[in-house]
Amino acid sequence: MxxxxxxxxxxxxxxxxxxxxxxMQLVSSAKMRRSLMLHDSVYPFYSLCAQSMHAIRNTMDDISNPFFILPEKKQGETWKIGAFVLSGDQGLAGAYNNNMVKITEEHIRSKILDNTRKGLSTEYKLYVFGKLAREKLMRSGYDVDPEFSFPIAEPNFYQARNVSHIIKRKYLMGEFDLVYLIYTRMESASNMVPVAVRLAPVDMKSVTSILPKNTDMSKHPAGNFENMDFLPDPDKVFDFLIDTYFNAVVYGAMVDAYASEQTARLTxxxxxxxxxxxxxxxxxxxxxxxxxxxxxxxxxxxxxxxxxxxxx
Structure with missing residues (x-):
């Protein structure tokens, strides 16, 4: 004895x-409550923006906006993929950061295997929020941009706007054919789901999948878009909506990731x-x-x- x-x-x-x-549990509880309030305040704006995009997309047949054009690849060509991964800056959050690393690795491997079956090559670049997942992915040999660094704690709209500007610039310059957001979606305090959403070109199916379940995409608060005039022209309106949409999606993902991290740490x-x-x-x-x-x-x-x- x-x-x-x-x-x-x-x-x-x-x-x-x-x-x-x-x-630490008490601190995480206070942060989680703030993050949930932020989470709930973001979704009405995000939902309205997504509904507007969906309504205009269904109304207009000939959209020439580059953010809606999915490039076609022939055998032997290369898909260039950019993935923005939202993980945490701190530990003591259970398996949260390890799960983000795992879903990122699975997503990249699945894209490489799928393209290989089609006779296509794959190039990718990872842009990671949070140092823990970044360091682990770099140690595992993944191509991670070491200069990209954005904190995930206390997200704000200005940070999201800066990130969306980087994404849009790289996409328009042809650095990427596809851009994904990989983060943890918080469905409830006890249910957090890792997701990979295609941000560019815009995939309305992915957009609707991450909206609240009671969102009716067939109805818009502004009414029917079929008899609506867009001034000065639909393309200008669409350009503005694209910019707002990117900001909203990135901000929503950052808030979701922050709320999920705090909930995981609380648990x-x-x-x-x-x-x-x-x-x-x-x-x-x-x-x-x-x-x-x-x-x-x-x-x-x-x-x-x-x-x-x-x-x-």
Missing amino acids: ENLNSIKKRIKSVNDIGQMTNA AMDNATKNADEMIRKLQLISNRARQAKITNELTEIINGAQQADNI
């Missing part, structure tokens, strides 16, 4: 860890606190047994000493 003093030291260290994880710290409490309870039982054993040994020694004294 362990020494009583060493058990007491273990109880103290576990108790200290439990207090730390409990404090991890809650589990850690419960495990610390359970470990303290077990150590206290061991401590009680050790103390009883010590008392029994001392009593036994006293009785044996008394018996020996009587025999003298």
Whole structure:
């Protein structure tokens, strides 16, 4: 049986860890509530923008906007893919960052295998938010841009606008044929789903899949688009909507990722606190047994000493 003093030291260290994880749980809880409020405030704007894009897309047959044209590749040609991965800057969030690395690796491998079956080559570049996933992907040998660095904590619309500007510039310059956003979508406080959404060219199917389930894409608050005039012309309106759409999607993804990270950290710290409490309870039982054993040994020694004294 362990020494009583060493058990007491273990109880103290576990108790200290439990207090730390409990404090982190409270901090994560406050951050999660703020992130959920931010999350809920973003989606009405995002939904309206997506509905507008969907309505105009269905109304107009001849859209020449480059962000809606999916290039065609012949056998032997190369698909150039850019993936923007939204992970966390800090650890102690359970398997959150590892899951982001895993979904990124699976997405890249699936694209390479699919293109290989079609006789096409694949070039890719990863742009990673958060240092943990970036470092792990770089160690694994993936092509990660080391100069791209955006914090995921406390996302704001200005950051999203800067990121969307980078995406649009690289796409229009021909650096990429496809651009994906890889992040964790928060469906509820207990359900977070990693997703890979094609951002450019615009894929309306992907857009509708990440909207709230009760969103009706067939109806628009502005009414029927078929008899509507676009001034100065539809292309100008579409250019403006594209810009707003990119900003909204990137911002929505950043908010989703931040809320998911805080929820994952809250869950991890809650589990850690419960495990610390359970470990303290077990150590206290061991401590009680050790103390009883010590008392029994001392009593036994006293009785044996008394018996020996009587025999003298």
